[in-house]
Amino acid sequence: MSIEIMRFICATILLFNVLYLLSEAEPVEDKRALLDFIDNIYHSRNLNWDEATSVCSGWTGITCNSDNSRVIAVRLPAIGLKGRIPMNTLGRLSELQILSLRSNGISGPFPPDLLNLGNLTGLFLQLNHLEGPLPLDFSVWKNLTLLNLSDNEFNGSIPLSISNLTHLTSLNLANNWLSGDIPDLDIPSMKLLNLSNNNLTGVIPQSLLRFPSSSFSGNNVSQENSLSPVMSPSPAIEPKHHTLRFSESAILGITVGGCAVVFTVISLLLIFTYKKEGEDDRKTTGNKKPGKQERSSKNMVSGNQDANSRLTFFEGCALAFDLEDLLRASAEVLGKGTFGTTYKAALEDATVVAVKRLKEVFVGRKDFERQMETVGNIRHENVAPLRAYYYSKDEKLIVYDYFDQGSLSSLLHANRGEKRVPLDWEIRLQIATGAARGIAYIHSQSGGKFVHGDIKASNIFLNSQQYGCVSDLGLAILMNPISPPVMRVAGYRAPEVTNTKKVSQASDVYSFGVVLLELLTGKSPVHISRGEEVTHLVRWVNSVVREEWTGEVFDAELLIYPNIEEEMVSLLQIGLSCVARMPEERPRMVDVVSMVEDIRNMNRGSSPSLETRSLGSTPTFTPKVDDIGSSSLHI
Ligand SMILES: *[C@@H]1O[C@H](CO)[C@@H](O)[C@H](O)[C@H]1NC(C)=O
Ligand SMILES: *[C@@H]1O[C@H](CO)[C@@H](O)[C@H](O)[C@H]1NC(C)=O
Ligand SMILES: *[C@@H]1O[C@H](CO)[C@@H](O)[C@H](O)[C@H]1NC(C)=O
Ligand SMILES: *[C@@H]1O[C@H](CO)[C@@H](O)[C@H](O)[C@H]1NC(C)=O
Ligand SMILES: *[C@@H]1O[C@H](CO)[C@@H](O)[C@H](O)[C@H]1NC(C)=O
Ligand SMILES: *[C@@H]1O[C@H](CO)[C@@H](O)[C@H](O)[C@H]1NC(C)=O
Ligand SMILES: *[C@@H]1O[C@H](CO)[C@@H](O)[C@H](O)[C@H]1NC(C)=O
Ligand SMILES: *[C@@H]1O[C@H](CO)[C@@H](O)[C@H](O)[C@H]1NC(C)=O
Numbered sequence: 001m002s003i004e005i006m007r008f009i010c011a012t013i014l015l016f017n018v019l020y021l022l023s024e025a026e027p028v029e030d031k032r033a034l035l036d037f038i039d040n041i042y043h044s045r046n047l048n049w050d051e052a053t054s055v056c057s058g059w060t061g062i063t064c065n066s067d068n069s070r071v072i073a074v075r076l077p078a079i080g081l082k083g084r085i086p087m088n089t090l091g092r093l094s095e096l097q098i099l100s101l102r103s104n105g106i107s108g109p110f111p112p113d114l115l116n117l118g119n120l121t122g123l124f125l126q127l128n129h130l131e132g133p134l135p136l137d138f139s140v141w142k143n144l145t146l147l148n149l150s151d152n153e154f155n156g157s158i159p160l161s162i163s164n165l166t167h168l169t170s171l172n173l174a175n176n177w178l179s180g181d182i183p184d185l186d187i188p189s190m191k192l193l194n195l196s197n198n199n200l201t202g203v204i205p206q207s208l209l210r211f212p213s214s215s216f217s218g219n220n221v222s223q224e225n226s227l228s229p230v231m232s233p234s235p236a237i238e239p240k241h242h243t244l245r246f247s248e249s250a251i252l253g254i255t256v257g258g259c260a261v262v263f264t265v266i267s268l269l270l271i272f273t274y275k276k277e278g279e280d281d282r283k284t285t286g287n288k289k290p291g292k293q294e295r296s297s298k299n300m301v302s303g304n305q306d307a308n309s310r311l312t313f314f315e316g317c318a319l320a321f322d323l324e325d326l327l328r329a330s331a332e333v334l335g336k337g338t339f340g341t342t343y344k345a346a347l348e349d350a351t352v353v354a355v356k357r358l359k360e361v362f363v364g365r366k367d368f369e370r371q372m373e374t375v376g377n378i379r380h381e382n383v384a385p386l387r388a389y390y391y392s393k394d395e396k397l398i399v400y401d402y403f404d405q406g407s408l409s410s411l412l413h414a415n416r417g418e419k420r421v422p423l424d425w426e427i428r429l430q431i432a433t434g435a436a437r438g439i440a441y442i443h444s445q446s447g448g449k450f451v452h453g454d455i456k457a458s459n460i461f462l463n464s465q466q467y468g469c470v471s472d473l474g475l476a477i478l479m480n481p482i483s484p485p486v487m488r489v490a491g492y493r494a495p496e497v498t499n500t501k502k503v504s505q506a507s508d509v510y511s512f513g514v515v516l517l518e519l520l521t522g523k524s525p526v527h528i529s530r531g532e533e534v535t536h537l538v539r540w541v542n543s544v545v546r547e548e549w550t551g552e553v554f555d556a557e558l559l560i561y562p563n564i565e566e567e568m569v570s571l572l573q574i575g576l577s578c579v580a581r582m583p584e585e586r587p588r589m590v591d592v593v594s595m596v597e598d599i600r601n602m603n604r605g606s607s608p609s610l611e612t613r614s615l616g617s618t619p620t621f622t623p624k625v626d627d628i629g630s631s632s633l634h635i
Contacts, residue, residue, distance in 0.1 A: 027064065030071040030093050031055040034062070037089035044080025065095070073098035077124075084108035091116035100124035102148070107131070110154070115140050122146040126172065129153060134178075139164035150174040150194065158183055158195070173198065182208065182221060195219065312372070312389055331355070335407075338454055339475045344402055352404075353387065356472070358396040363478050365391055372398070375474040378445055381463060382438030384471035400471060408435075408468070408515070409457035412522055422557040425564045427466060428519045429599065432571060434467030435460050436596050439512055440589040442473050443505050453477060453503040455511035456492045456525075457518055476503050491525025491537060496583055506583035509592065513578025517541050520572055522555030538579045545576070570599045 031051075038049055047060045055071065056064035063073035071093050081104035090099070091113030099117065102124045109132040114123070120141045126148045133156035134149070144165050150172040157180035158173065170192040171185070181202035182195065193211045197218035204216055204223055331343040340358040361368060372389045379385060390397040405411065408431055411423050442452050453476025463469040490498075494510035497503055514525050517537050525537045544553050554568055574595045580586045587595070 025068050026054040026056050027068070027070050030095075033089055033092035034059075034071065034074070037086060040086035040089065041084075042080075042082040044082075045078075047076075047079065063098075070095040072096060075100040076104070077101070078103040080104065081106055085111035085113055087113060089113060093117065095119055097143075098122040098124075101128065103127040105129060109133075110135050118142065120144055121167075124148045125152065126150040127152075131155065133157075134159055134173075136161065138162045141165065143167055145189075146170045148172040150176070152176050154178060157181070158185075158200075160184075163187060182216075184208075312369075312391075335458060337458065337472070339472070339479050352402040354400045354402040356398045356400070358398065358475070358478070361396045361478050368396065368478060371474055371478055374446060374450070378442060378450075378473070380438060380441040381465070382434040382467060382469050383441060383473065384461060384469050398475075403461035403463075403469070405462045407458045408460040408462075408519075411462075412457060412518060413524060416522075422560075425558055425561045425567070427462075428558075429567065429571070429596075430466055431460065431462065431468035432516055432519055433593075433596050434463065434465075435470050435515065436468075436512065436589065436593045438468065438470040439508060440593045442470070443508070443589045450474065451476070451503050451505055452508045452511075455508050455515060457515055460515065494583065495581055504583065505589065506586050509578050509586045509589055510580075510583075512589070512592065513575045513586070514538060516571060516575030516578065520555065520558075520568060520575065521553055522557060541572075541576070545572075567599050571596070574599075 034049065034055065035051060038047060049055075049059050053059070054068070055062055056068040061075040061079075062071055063075075064070065065072045072095055074090070074093065074096060075098065077100055081101060083105075084107060085101075090096070090111070094116065096117050097119055099114070099120060099122070103126070106125070106128040107130065110130055112135075114120075115135060115137075118140055121143050122145065123141070124146070127150070129152065130149070131153040134154055136159050138144070138159055138161040142165075145167045146169065147165075148170070151174070153176065154173070155177040158178055160183040162168070162171065163183065163185045165187065167189060168187050169189050171190060172192070172194040174194040174196045176198050178195070178198040178200060180200065182200055182204055184205040184207055185193075186205075186207040193208065193215045195216055196214060200216070200219040200221050202221055204221055208215075209223065331345050334342040334344050334354065336342075337356075339360075340356055342354055342356045344352060345355045346352045363371070368391050372386070372391075376386045376389070384400050384403070386398060386400060388399040390399075406414070414420070439452060439455065442450050444450075450473075452470065452473045454472055455470065459470060459472040461469045461471060492511040492514045494507035497507045514537060517523075518525060521537065521541065523537055523540075527535055527537070541553055544550065550569065550572070553572065558564065558568065574587075574592060578586055578592060
């Protein structure tokens, strides 16, 4: 009997082990290769490549395939690599599709290891100190579509074997020391070519004349039957820059690694060609999403930068990009907020982040960095993680994850009227619960003193579980407190903040209360009704409730869901208690969390059965209104 039990226990343990191993599956050999690589090359930025963790679980710059059986992308731009790529390391990642080691200090000849990577589709080695000839036989990379070797010190001639790369769409060999004739690279798929600033001579082949003259500038080459060289200065005269350069016309470009997204070659190409078309040659567009409002925003970030400014990443962040990438990404304005403009920055590899460009930061570098460190270390499933920041005299940037469903504000208010997808009650309740938990967690930081300072619907997003997730915390204390009151923001501002200009945890609670009312009513915190009349949501809700018309308060969109009235009224009570006029009358955020959580628990307890529900006709709101009318709520 006891042996049976022992057997059973052993079998169970074995089963769990197997399941555990399966769930933690990782490419052990690829991991070894990566560790051999990083252990044998100098790098100034610390990576979170911890042998004890799975290589697919968020190692900086690493992307695995969908079943976590192989590493398929390595992106390590600007992590301060120096010296040669160690032999027999990266070459073992035989399924690698994307390799980006750009903007580092890699030297030596073209790494022979990379010739083993037959599945590469994108190779980015620009802005390093690689020297000597290019590999003779490019045909090992049959699937290569993007090749960027610009800004190195390669010399010798351009190998004709590049013309074997029939999938190539983009080739950049600019700013090297390449010499000799330009070979006839007749690749129909090629959309982008840059051979500028080399030491090339001779005549441009007929097949390449479709590219603009700036593709060849800075060489001593001529077009057929033309005597004038395409462009003047010989690179031997012009000094070469191998440091990061920030041109005014730069388009913001971002490369981000990891983040557990597997990118297909197709999406990569789409984004890439789309970006390029937007960038320089709108006429040749036509095939891809012409209506989309993506702006290749020039000057999103000013070109100036001081020497010791760089992007600072937080530990454990799986993103990897540098400021130059930020400057070149294609950017779309997501919104102009209290503290600055937020952009959606996308790039060639389809990864997207949100970049906020702060205006009117009035604290110095030290204070800024200290606050960023505090914020950056706040990790909670209902708080949008701060990924990186950048501080220089002219420019302060912060980088967040991008939430593709948009903010609560757009979920609630966008497309009202026409093709609107209603935000259902379930999600609204989850948003309220999540955001409340996030704010309560924020308030527990810094010894229970941390203040969010800017809670509003446009700073609340949906996390992967479709719960609320708060963003933009802790910025208020960095900014000029005398900023002009924006009407939209004013609606969230607690009465005492308007006078004292000081935010507090109690004022956060007030703002959150406004968000709850917004969730319930579907109305903006300050809106113009009937012509000029400005209506404050809080005042309006209070007056409606006082008049015992509670039913009228709720968003018409919610009326289609059956049996949610009690829950709505409960949430309304919580919202109203949060927007109490006197700060000391408002509940604390932890209490708000348990009240919001109780909405579901209580209702489960009280009316669990379907029968009761189907029996109930349209319930009336009146009994509850009495509770609301009295300002003291039991908690
Ligand atoms: C590339 O991928 C194919 C199929 O996915 C695989 O068989 C091959 O071994 C890989 N490696 C190289 C170097 O081609
Ligand atoms: C090239 O890509 C195709 C699919 O896009 C794949 O089937 C093939 O194995 C790849 N070839 C090599 C040499 O990796
Ligand atoms: C390329 O540069 C190396 C030194 O870096 C030099 O020895 C070699 O002769 C050069 N080759 C050509 C073709 O200029
Ligand atoms: C690649 O290009 C070289 C030089 O043009 C040629 O000799 C070779 O046959 C080509 N290889 C393939 C596989 O097409
Ligand atoms: C290649 O690298 C250079 C230098 O960083 C950059 O200007 C260029 O946009 C990159 N991409 C392509 C497709 O040329
Ligand atoms: C090629 O690169 C140079 C410098 O890197 C740039 O000035 C030029 O505009 C580029 N041309 C094309 C067609 O991308
Ligand atoms: C450019 O090439 C021509 C011959 O192809 C040569 O006469 C001329 O000196 C070269 N100019 C420079 C600046 O190297
Ligand atoms: C550029 O090419 C010319 C002629 O081929 C050669 O004399 C000169 O040394 C080359 N310059 C460099 C820097 O390679």
